[in-house]
Amino acid sequence: MRVIVIGAGEVGWSTAQALQTDHDVVLIEKEPERFETLQELDVLALCGNGASLKTLKEAGAERAEMAIACTDIDEVNIVACAAAKQLGTKLTIARVQDAEYLQTWKRGYLGVDEMVCSELITAQALARLMGLREIRASEEFADGKILMTETIIEENAPIIGLKLKDAAIPPQCNVASIVRDGRVTIPRGDDVILAHDRLVLIGTPSAVGEFNRRLSLHPTVKDILIIGGGRIGFRLAQLLQPQGLHPKIVEIEEERSRWLAENLPQSIVFHGDGTDIDLLEQEGLGKSEIAVSVIGIDEKNLLCGLLLKRLGVAKVIARVEDPDFVAIFERVGIDIAINPRRLVAEEIISFTRDRIEKTLFLEENRAEVLEIEVSPQSPLLGVKLAQAQLPAGLLVGAIVRAERVIIPRGSDALRPRDRVILFSTPEAAREIERLL
Amino acid sequence: MMRRWDLSVDLRVAFHLIGIILKGNALTFLVPLIVALLYRESIIPFLVPAALSLLIGWAVEWATRGEREIGLRESFLVVAVVWVVAAAFGAMPFVLAGVLKPVDAYFEAMSGYTTTGASIITNVETQTHSLLIWRAFMQWLGGLGIVALFVAIFPNLAIGGRQIMEAEAAWLVRDKLTPRLRQAARSFWGIYIGLTFAEILLLWGVGLSLYEAVAHAFTTLATGGFSTRNAGIADFSGLVAWIIIPFMILGATSFTLMYRALLGRTLRFFAADEEFKFFIGILALATLVLFLNSLGLYESIEEALRHSAFQATSIMTTTGYASTDFDQWNSLGKFILLLLMFFGGSAGSTTGSIKVLRALVIFKLIAREIQRIIHPQRVIPVRLGGRVVPEEAIKSILILAVLYVTIFAFSTALLLLDTTRAGLQLTVADAASAVAATMGSVGPGFGIVGPMSTYADLPTTSKALLVFCMWIGRLEIFPVIVLFARSYWKG
Structure with missing residues (x-):
């Protein structure tokens, strides 16, 4: 077309x-x-x-x-x-x-017909990462009925050493993958969870949230710091306020900081520079649980992010406009680099797909999460998943059938017009796209 | 075309408006005139000023005729002058009736229009009904502001009306309840008249004569304080005091708030209004302290509570009624009352003084400064009822409060100087209370100017000083003080 x-x-x-x-x-x-x-x-x-x-x-x-x-x-x-x-x-x-x-x-x-708002998409993506310190990626599928998170297992987490089948995973939640030393594996019940593992969870938002809290050493996040009170910073604070959070915002422009303070009654606004160590230390901002640097200048975000990391912030997220910098940021110590333009491009591209609603790339494209509507001609229809000849490196994370969420077991089978959320390697993804 | 009013004051325009207002002012004498006819008293004291006001007003209007727009500077002049001139006509009946000398009469009239309630007349009860009704009626007229009254009535004033009303009562214009200013002014007068009728009926119902009920309703809602008795409210039953308390509070409540509550038919607005809650909070606290302080002073608990509540309300709302001789209270009680004189009621009510709204903003400002010391770089806006108070507004509130206290201090010093010169021995408390009571449009103070005595014993120069205090206090300082700026008149 x-x-x-x-x-x-x-x-x-x-x-x-x-x-x-x-x-x-x-x-x-x-x-x-x-x-x-x-x-x-x-x-x-x-x-x-x-x-x-x-x-x-x-x-x-x-x-x-x-x-x-x-x-x-x-x-x-x-x-x-x-x-x-x-x-x-x-x-x-x-x-x-x-x-x-x-x-x-x-x-x-x-x-x-469709309006895609970059500041809102970015702010929403950031807000989803604010739930827990350990969450490194978070994405919604099927209009928010399905949540996928990637969660890092910190040392001393209570779940370390348990086999997956003994970990009391909620029924509406699926461990789609374990990322260990950069390798992506689709786990079995006998796999043991180790420190520094990253677990990819797919399921209903409440079940995923519940299991994440169990994985975490710090079940709630209270202290959130936002460096830069531009449009994204403002929207983010606006999204966090109704959750009972009181984000702290550092804004360099005096006029803007006053505007922010006036329009964000539940937030705490400071007028100053995000790299001002005196400010960060005096106000205890370096001890925040999660910090987000969303200034318009990439280098400054990197600098702020690294400084905050050094001061002791548990999780640091930085905004990157230059797509080439995303990997660099994460390599030098920023926990999560967010590229607003890529988020917008992904959102726009999703409109061009017929059946594939959404694609998400993980681990520098070593894995992807797809949302696909099952075609009425698919050869997999009616076949129990355990018997289906599914490609290796693929996991059916969730099925959305007429507003209902099903976390599939081997005995479940696909029906026409089901929407499936798949976790897969890139090779398996091409194959399954064809099969469905 | 060079616009004259941008460079200096256009006196013609200003006096044209003053002329129109004077013509309207003549009508106000009809009220005491009718009373005089009913009681078969002399109508001359009212007929003369009415005729003069009409004649002079018409002459001034005619002499300054011509189409021109009114500017900001002229508005200040109109407001300041109208109050001075109105008091001159208002003083005439006292002189013509042979009750007071001209200066004393002028004091009495200014005290009337500014809703102060400070009096020179030593024996009120021997005066004619018509003269006392006139005294009360002046307060009732001054309650919502004289200019506001005429804007509400005269259609030809509405053009420049907004500017003038902004100078007299900025709150009315700022709240913008209705797109048309005159409509808002009329709604407020409607509420005012309605409440006055309600109080007349209640007071009449508990046994006051209709004449006394009317006189007191006029001065309650205007938070004025003139009474028809020498002993004031102390002459009536306890029930009368209990009836008057809520009406004083209503007079001290923002008319915008009452208008909203009336439109929405719910009292929710009162509970949600931060200023109103703060006002009631201070009033309740003051009442409690006065009550504990006066235990044992009165025969019953009810009486102690009544006098505490009544006096706290009367002084804080700047009414100035006395249900007991509070000059006999101990130092703590008097000091509380002196403090209350600086608060006043809500902005946009009939009260004088600094007003609780400003006090509230200043308290919040203090809280913010403390936060600023702890968190130097934190940006903290001052909020009132969820809305942010602009820094500009905070500044002008602060300046007004400082100016108010400065003028208070200077005037007190001048009063002490002048009374000493005249051989009077005023204590610091007496002098301070006299100035605070006149600037805040309260009325009675302590000692020589206490609730059971009058301002008659003060030397003429002191009376003139206090007239100035009433005038500048009632107009919230700025419209008067700009007139003393050289740059106001030139360039």
Whole structure:
């Protein structure tokens, strides 16, 4: 199908790259300098204003299945979607940064079918990581009915030395994988949990949460520090406040810090620099349980993050805009590096998939979690999972059948229109996609 | 075109408005006039000022006619001058009736319009009904602000009205209950009149004469304090005191709050209002301390409680009624009352003084400063009822409070100086109470100006000083003090 991507920034680029193999992608970019670099992609590149009818016509908006507007200017994206819709594009997706626009817009309004808000997506992703110190990744599937977490087992955790089958795992929770020394294995009941293991759990949010608390040495998190009170920092605090948390925010701009203090009554706002050691020590911020550095400058986030880690913060999360830095950040000591643009690109790409709702890559792409709707033609229908010839390195983590969540055992079988959440190696993933 | 009012004060515009207001002012004399007719008393004391007010008002209006817009500076001038001029006309009946000398009469009238209740008349009970009703009616008119009254009535004032009302009562404009200012002003007058009728009926119902019920209802809701008896409320039964207490509290409650409660038909707004709760809290605390302090002083527990509650309410709401001679109380009791004189009621009520809203903000500011010392870089906004108080507003509140106390201190020193010169021996407490009671529009103080005596014995210069205190206190200092700035008049 024909997909028009407007804006070849980080988000547009990633989106186009992900779509180029399966779709005819037309990429519209206004800046001639950036336009030059598009030759690397297997797409039709157009130079022009994506919000103008002329350019959109040229891009073939009349017969396009989808238009994705992801320039850095929210208003341009909305106008571009409206224009494409008017020309006959079937589905329009606008990326916005300001969450205020989400309130202005309702599904289908303004010619925008879907709105993806980067600050909100990032803040939500961060908020999901705030539950426990030990959680290193957290993702929702099937509209929030399924939660997947990756949890690190700290030394002295009560569960160390137990076999999985003796660990009293709640029935609605599945241990999908154990990551040990960088190796991903799909566990059996006899496997023993060791310190520094990472457990990937899939199940209902309550069951996963319950088991995580059992794994943890610190069952609740109270002390959260946010460095940088920009849009993401503000949204994050806003999401944390209703959970009874009182996040501390350090903001460098005086005017902004006053605004934050006025608009976040449950938060504690400091005016200062995240790298000001005196401030961090005097206010005990270096003793926070979880710290998030979401300033707009990658290097500063790294610096703040490492400083906080050194001061004794148990878990440090940093925002990274440059995708090349993600791995570096995690290598030098930041516990989790979050790339807002990648999150947005993933969210946008999920709209282009027919049956695969969502894909999540773990452990530097050594494993992935997929959400797939079972096709009525699948040869696996009606076959008990224990008897099915499933590829090696694959685990059916959960089945969502008409709003009901099933954690499958060997005796369960798939039915048409089931949504399955799979944990798999990349090779097994290609195979199972075909089978389902 | 050069806009004159941007450079200096446009006197023509200001006096044009003052002229219109004076014409309206003439109508207010109808009330005592009718009373005089009913009681077959002389109508001359009221007919003359009414005619003069109408004539002078009309002449000034005519002399300054022409289309021009009113600016901010003119608004301050109008407000400041209207109160001074109104008091001049209001003083005439006392002079024409042969009761007071001109200066004393002016003191009495200013005390009336500013709802102070400080009096020169030594024997009230020998005065005519019409004169005492006039005295009470002046307070009732001054309660919500004279200018607000005329904005509510005259359609041709509404154009510049917002500016003027902002100068007289910023709260009314700021709250913006209704898009149209006049409508808001009318709603408040509606509540005011309704409450007045309710109190008249209740007081009449428990045995007061209709005349006395009206006179006291006028001065209760205005939180004024003039009475028709020399001994004030102490002359009536305990029940009367208990009836008056809630009406004084209502007079000291924000009219915006009452309006909301009335529209929503729920008392929830009172329970949710931080300022109201703070006001009631201080009142309850003061009552408790006074009650414990006065145990054994009165025959019964009920009497001790009644006098404590009544005096705390009367002084804090800046009414100034006396249900007992509180000048006989010990130093602690008097000191509590002196402190209460600085609080006043809610912003947007008929009370004077600094007002609890400002006190509340200042307390919160102190709490914030303590936090700031512990956490120097923490940003802590001051919140009131969930809403953030802008730093600008905090600053002006702080400045007003400091200015209030400074003027209080200077005036007290001047009063002591002047009375000593005249050979009077005032204690520090007496002088301080006289200034606090006039600036805060309370009325009686201690000692020579105590509840059972009057301000008559003070030298004329002291009376003039206290008239100034009433004026500047009632207008919340700024509209008056800007007039003393050179840059106000030039450039």
